[in-house]
Amino acid sequence: MSYHAQHSNTLNQGLSELKGDINVSFEFFPPSTPEMEKTLWKSVRRLEPLNPKFVSVTYGANSGVRDRTHSVIERIQQETKLTAAPHLTLIDACDDDLKLIAAQYWSxxxxxxxxxxxxxxxxxASPQRxxxxxxxxxxxxxxxxxSVAAYPETHPEAKNAQSDLINLKRKVDAGANRAITQFFFDIETYLRFRDRCVATGIEAEIxxxxxxxxxxxxxxxxxxxxxxxxxxxxxxxxxxLENDAETRQLVGANVAIxxxxxxxxxxVKDFHFYTLNRAELTYAICHTLGVRGEA
Incomplete structure (x- = not known):
């Protein structure tokens, strides 16, 4: 049975009791064209009043994307009140380089x-780190x-779900504060995964x-x-709806809400939104959750 059928009564009750105890965070990616840059900063400004816990900025293995990530982080720090959380990957970087980047970020x-x-x-070859x-x-x-990544439907490279869960526990035991899941659409998949995390001794928020x-x-x-x-x-x-962008927008908002x-x-009290650098749907969903902009 789909989650729609199982939870229809729940949906009709609304979210009136969820006042002030929902946290949100947003992910952006560094733009590659002037037009995409305008869209990004328009979205950042639109979502800023919602006072997210942090906003993350994705990071690629090649140096051009890294530089764009750093510049977006810098501008967020200088021009907004947002807490910036850059992605950092260890592929294509040695430990000394990573420590230097981390120290520069901290300072x-x-x-x-x-x-x-x-x-x-x-x-x-397969990575050693x-x-x-x-x-x-x-x-x-x-x-x-x-923050680290979690995979309710298992990482594509994992041997199996159990080994993937053990890997997540290693990340949390090493000092991660929370795990953010890959996107998903089956509610039960997430809930079962969350239960398995608890059973495995993973205490961080999923x-x-x-x-x-x-x-x-x-x-x-x-x-x-x-x-x-x-x-x-x-x-x-x-x-x-392939050629009907307006209706796709409405359907997409309804699904996510x-x-x-x-x-x-x-x-669930914390939500992380993959915005794809657009604010409209994310803003509407946050509004439904009771996360409202400053007057």
């Missing part, structure tokens, strides 16, 4: 980091607030990563890359 006032292994370039090693390295530099959908074709590509299941009901929701309502009822 410039960046105290939050999203620590990731990073994608292995095609044709290269993992995100848990990066967490330990960051802890050796300063007392960062560290923050659901929410991806508001406006482009289903793009979503299918993301899902294929990341081992994420797209339920039949989601395919049906977007069926026939339903999800966060159910998750909130299940005790």
């Amino acid at each position: 410039s006032g960046v105290k939050d980091i999203v620590a990731l292994r990073g994608d292995v370039p095609a044709g290269e 993992y995100a848990a090693d990066l967490v330990s390295l960051l802890r050796s530099v300063a007392d960062f607030d560290i 923050v659901p990563g929410i991806l508001p959908v406006t482009n289903f074709t793009q979503l299918k590509r993301f899902a294929n890359q990341t081992n994420v299941t797209l339920p039949n009901w989601l395919h049906q929701q977007f069926s026939g 339903d999800m966060v309502k159910v998750l909130a009822r299940e005790g």
